[in-house]
Amino acid sequence: MPRKPREKSRFGIYHVILRGVNKQIIFEENEDYLQFIRILKKYKEVCEFKLYAYCLMDNHVHLLMEQTTTELETIMKRIEVKFVKWYNRKYKRIGYLFQDRYKSEPINDEGYFRIVFRYIHQNPLHAGLETAIGTYRWSSYYDYAISQSSFVDIDKAINLF
Numbered sequence: 001m002p003r004k005p006r007e008k009s010r011f012g013i014y015h016v017i018l019r020g021v022n023k024q025i026i027f028e029e030n031e032d033y034l035q036f037i038r039i040l041k042k043y044k045e046v047c048e049f050k051l052y053a054y055c056l057m058d059n060h061v062h063l064l065m066e067q068t069t070t071e072l073e074t075i076m077k078r079i080e081v082k083f084v085k086w087y088n089r090k091y092k093r094i095g096y097l098f099q100d101r102y103k104s105e106p107i108n109d110e111g112y113f114r115i116v117f118r119y120i121h122q123n124p125l126h127a128g129l130e131t132a133i134g135t136y137r138w139s140s141y142y143d144y145a146i147s148q149s150s151f152v153d154i155d156k157a158i159n160l161f
Helices: 030-047 072-090 110-126 141-145 155-160
Strands: 013-019 050-056 060-066 103-107
Touching (some): 013 072, 013 110, 030 050, 030 072, 050 110, 050 155, 060 110, 103 110, 110 155
Antiparallel strands (some): 013 060, 013 103, 050 060
16 A cells, blocks of 8 residues: 655645654764764755754654755655664664654644644653753754754744744
8 A cells, every 4th residue: 555645834844753663772872963963964054954943862853844945855865864874884784774754744834833843842851861951962952042053043933932
């Protein structure tokens, strides 16, 4: 039975989720998180998408992003392939790292954008990885707390709140 086509966002904004196959850990060391962020930064420039929020958990990733000149499918394929090749080489393994294809939820209004934005940044708190919001190292929360960023597009979210 064929897969259903992805639902498109009127604004090109999506909540993207990548999960490790069988909920496998995909970030085992700090270097793994840093490499994913480097790849995210690289393809943000190459594919010219906007990134409003991210959170890298040990076995999954949340991204709140907007496609502009490049289709979401192309963006995600480039990010996933680059990371999996690096990860497999580092850990001397072969095969899939991510479960199925990435999940994408279209963001079609400002209210849902706010909900997803909060959810992404509160994910480490709800998972018990931090006791106070903003102390988890691998999310974009810090970029908003200091109101500057090297690669996260903070203006849209700041204006919405």
